[in-house]
Amino acid sequence: MSTPLKAGNARLKELRRLSRRSVRTERRLFLADGPKAVEGALAAGCVEELFLRPGAELPPGLDGSRPQAPVTLVEDRALDLLSDSVTPAGVVALCRAIDVPLTQALEGASLVAVCADVRDPGNAGTVIRCADAAGADAVVLAGDSVDLYNPKTLRASVGSAFHLPVAVERSAGAAVRAVQEAGLTVLATDGAGEVSLYDAPVAGRVAWLFGNEAWGLPAELAELAEHRVAIPIHGRAESLNLSTAAALCLYESARRR
Structure with a gap:
């Protein structure tokens, strides 16, 4: 050398x-x-x-x-x-660069995580890691989400960013519509959702839609989903961290499948 x-x-x-x-x-x-x-x-x-x-x-x-x-x-x-x-x-x-076109990421997919306007690189990287661990087929970083190649995003994924397809779509609405056109049911995480995680139809071909850490999903984006799903809070906590919520949802899909 x-x-x-x-x-x-x-x-x-x-x-x-x-x-x-x-x-x-x-x-x-x-x-x-x-x-x-x-x-x-x-x-x-x-x-x-x-x-x-x-x-x-x-x-x-x-x-x-x-x-x-x-x-x-x-x-x-x-x-x-x-x-x-x-x-x-x-x-x-x-x-x-390793990101792939959205249509390629969704081809044949049955479990997908869609991050809409997720700004924190640690959260984005951890969602990718959780998706990988749960056996998901792809992750989509949509809207104003953090860059996949932010060093903190890559570090938080602990290598998982290289294990499964990750697509980047500038329009969150376009990402949701593409997921639906690919034949997946979109489930939006929402604390005020009309169906509990325990009762939601999570076992089929599903795309989980996760929103921003601070303000969640915009109403117009949540309305595009087939179901808005609430994770039950059994204690006194006000809410769950985004990446924790993503882990619960993705693993519930994996468990029921």
Whole structure:
């Protein structure tokens, strides 16, 4: 391997521009930071180049059993500039975008999670992780949802963003209509919903519709759903965190199926 790149290296400065969503969107490239994200990216075959600090272990995926990628050594301080983590792990991958067209994500799907205007990257990443764990076929980030390639989103997904199709649709209404046209029943989570999670028809081909963390689903979007589903609150809690609600709903579908 060549001499490690230093912090002032022009190429590293250019890579740092990928911290901006607009640049990621334009170039269809992003940085995967940390072992789990990099391992998932390698398994998905989307890694263009891998950056390691000297002496760091090669992550799984460079042993010949998975897609290969060129490796570039980078000095510690320089590599830290490519990471937004408080304690960088010493491995970053330059990756091609992995989101797929909405029609492709929905093809043959029977369990889908649709996030409408979900702004918190930790919540979005955790929903993707929960969907993956529950055996869902796809996730849709719709409306003004956070960027899939936000480092915090990828980190919160713990690699799951690379395990199942994720589609991005700028219009939440268009996403819901596309899901319905694909033959899935849309169930909107709503604290004032007319049917309980325990009684809702969650076992068939279903798309769960989750709203914004602070204000939930807009009325006009919730009205597009076939059913508005309430998760029973048995104690004194006012509500549930978005990602917790998503886990309950997705697993109820998985359980009944």
